[in-house]
Amino acid sequence: AQSVAQPEDQVNVAEGNPLTVKCTYSVSGNPYLFWYVQYPNRGLQFLLKYITGDNLVKGSYGFEAEFNKSQTSFHLKKPSALVSDSALYFCAVREVVGSQGNLIFGKGTKLSVKP
Amino acid sequence: EAGVAQSPRYKIIEKRQSVAFWCNPISGHATLYWYQQILGQGPKLLIQFQNNGVVDDSQLPKDRFSAERLKGVDSTLKIQPAKLEDSAVYLCASSFRVGNTEAFFGQGTRLTVV
Numbered sequence: 001a002q003s004v005a006q007p008e009d010q011v012n013v014a015e016g017n018p019l020t021v022k023c024t025y026s027v028s029g030n031p032y033l034f035w036y037v038q039y040p041n042r043g044l045q046f047l048l049k050y051i052t053g054d055n056l057v058k059g060s061y062g063f064e065a066e067f068n069k070s071q072t073s074f075h076l077k078k079p080s081a082l083v084s085d086s087a088l089y090f091c092a093v094r095e096v097v098g099s100q101g102n103l104i105f106g107k108g109t110k111l112s113v114k115p
Numbered sequence: 116e117a118g119v120a121q122s123p124r125y126k127i128i129e130k131r132q133s134v135a136f137w138c139n140p141i142s143g144h145a146t147l148y149w150y151q152q153i154l155g156q157g158p159k160l161l162i163q164f165q166n167n168g169v170v171d172d173s174q175l176p177k178d179r180f181s182a183e184r185l186k187g188v189d190s191t192l193k194i195q196p197a198k199l200e201d202s203a204v205y206l207c208a209s210s211f212r213v214g215n216t217e218a219f220f221g222q223g224t225r226l227t228v229v
Contacts, residue, residue, distance in 0.1 A: 004157075034217055102163060103148065105150075
């Protein structure tokens with residue numbers, strides 16, 4: 001069965017510094033990988049996805065993620081953090097089997113960016 | 116483009132009562148999901164529809180939860196009877212299809228069972 005792990009409950013970063021939010025996955029076939037962000041009392045907002053091709057994926061709000069097949073990782077990165085990036089971040093994986101496939105989420109990582 | 120609409124936003128009920136949530140997905144999206152998000156955890160898939168058919172309800176507590184998607188558009192999720200541990204945010208999401216397309220989420224319904 002597919003699964004996603006986000007090993008850090010919280011990541012603390014100073015504004016202007018680079019940030020990384022970690023994600024590893026487990027699937028038996030090829031994964032489709034996604035990052036979502038959740039602000040307080042809001043639904044999840046899509047940030048970016050990896051389907052195939054270039055291992056470095058660029059998304060919304062200056063975020064990017066690097067797919068590493070050998071390490072089964074899909075870490076979220078941003079070169080310079082903003083206070084407004086403070087939120088809950090979720091990694092998700094979909095393993096497509098035929099025409100079906102569930103979207104499974106990690107437990108989330110709280111990002112705190114301090115001025 | 117209108118997003119995924121959910122109602123109500125908040126609901127407080129007593130245990131053993133029943134409750135229903137409504138979701139209207141993005142127009143043209145064939146796949147609809149219901150997730151349960153307990154405080155401090157990631158969303159857990161309850162049920163996935165493809166048009167008006169169920170493709171995965173393996174984690175739906177079928178003794179108390181039910182869901183339907185009539186005509187392949189709107190969907191309702193019902194809990195009867197509710198338990199204290201059902202307190203959570205219920206998120207509806209839709210996607211154009213299964214596969215490499217992302218899912219778009221509604222704002223969710225926060226359920227408190229007292």
